[in-house]
Amino acid sequence: MASSRGTRGMALRQRRTQAPKPISCSSSFSYEDISSDGSDSERDDDVSCVVCGSGDSPADLLLCDKCDKGFHLFCLRPILPSVPKGSWFCPTCTNHNHKKLKSFPLVQTKIVDFFRIQRSQELTQKISQDIRKKRKRGSSLVMSKKKRKLLPFTPSPDPTRRLEQMASLATALTATGTEFSNELTYRPGMAPRSANQSALERGGMQILSKEDSETLNLCKSMMERGEWPPLMVAFDPQEGFTVEADRHIKDLTIITEYVGDVDFLKNRENDDGDSMMTLLSAANSSKSLVVCPDKRSNIARFINGINNHSLEGKKKQNLKCVRFDVNGECRVLLIANRDISKGERLYYDYNGDEHEYPTEHFV
Structure with a gap:
């Protein structure tokens, strides 16, 4: 995901994920690892990230609007740059990982x-x-100096x-x-x-x-x-x-x-x-x-x-x-x-x- 460069302050924070390093986020995680049962999300402050198991960085913790499970922005793959506007559904609820990308016809x-x-x-x-x-x-021979x-x-x-x-x-x-x-x-x-x-x-x-x-x-x-x-x-x-x-x-x-x-x-x-x-x-x-x-x-x-x-x-x-x-x-x-x-x-x-x-x- 490409982002802006050379900008400062709040504008920078809004456009890029300002997230501290997670405690135990495995880069080998795949969406298939997410279980489809249970949820420990009775309240927002009790939610932990399904991927790394940590409840740290609550500002970067997304709740699925369907199953109420939590996901850190930086634990998702691909990483999300910021909290999306409007409703958000986790990969399991949207079956995103099972959708095959439709290739443009080679015509x-x-x-x-x-x-x-x-x-x-x-x-x-x-x-x-x-x-x-x-x-x-x-x-010419002096090209290297130019x-x-x-x-x-x-x-x-x-x-x-x-x-x-x-x-x-x-x-x-x-x-x-x-x-x-x-x-x-x-x-x-x-x-x-x-x-x-x-x-x-x-x-x-x-x-x-x-x-x-x-x-x-x-x-x-x-x-x-x-x-x-x-x-x-x-x-x-x-x-x-x-x-x-x-x-x-x-x-x-x-x-x-x-x-x-x-x-x-x-x-x-x-x-x-x-x-x-x-x-x-x-x-x-x-x-x-x-x-x-x-x-x-x-x-x-x-x-x-x-x-x-x-x-x-x-x-x-x-x-x-x-x-x-x-x-x-x-x-x-x-x-x-x-x-x-x-x-x-x-x-x-x-x-x-x-x-x-x-x-x-x-x-």
Whole structure:
């Protein structure tokens, strides 16, 4: 579950699970381990978590509205980011663990329509070749002393495999009730596009160079024509939806832009969404912006975070999240921070440079 980074105070606590480490929560727990009989939940203060057996952290203890059993947010698999609004039913009562995920049909016309793909692949290939030739001509012995440039992703050469990759994303988007979008969207009642001004950033942000902007635009145009990043979305019983590399990816490759509806942070302080991302951290907090991918989004929503409280967790990080000034607007990119092997899951650090959020419950 992706979450916002670089935000502070109550807004941060509402959007992310602020849970102390459980006393004895087993990571090997599965929903089948939950018994269907009995309940010791006569009163809320007497409830213990079915998974770890502890009644600690009552603010993070959910009660099923059907069986009254208790579950810590951080003991559920996948972990819940916050207490859901409205009624909540445990996995046993909803039979969630017995429901088979319905895969998106592997039909080219349906996938093309779902992602609104244009049919002009030859033009995209020519643009890609021209940019690569231009970079080769401009190379020199002093390149190592200059800022390293971002790379466009290299799509899988097999068109059938690319359809399978897109179908995996369509499956995840459909299952979460999310419309596909590959751009920041500005909706009535939320922040207008005029509010997205990188000049308002309190600490400054990196400026995307002209050449890197061309690379980002190339990636966008390739996707519009069906040449997608080599990524597969899969469902994991502990992590939920997760993203895997489907072929080798080079360091500094643009993986995706983090997109969704743009809104003011002040409007989202009590939001229980699990995947908001900081877009603009303004000196005037009332002008700070977040990206909300719960209604419209792309594959970025399903890229998970690392447990940066453990050495093993830190070793898994293979992406970095960077906010850029692109022609005066704020944009967020996920970029490979090392070579990524085929089959690796993609992870990045939600905390960025501030290290405010305890991620010890990430698996």
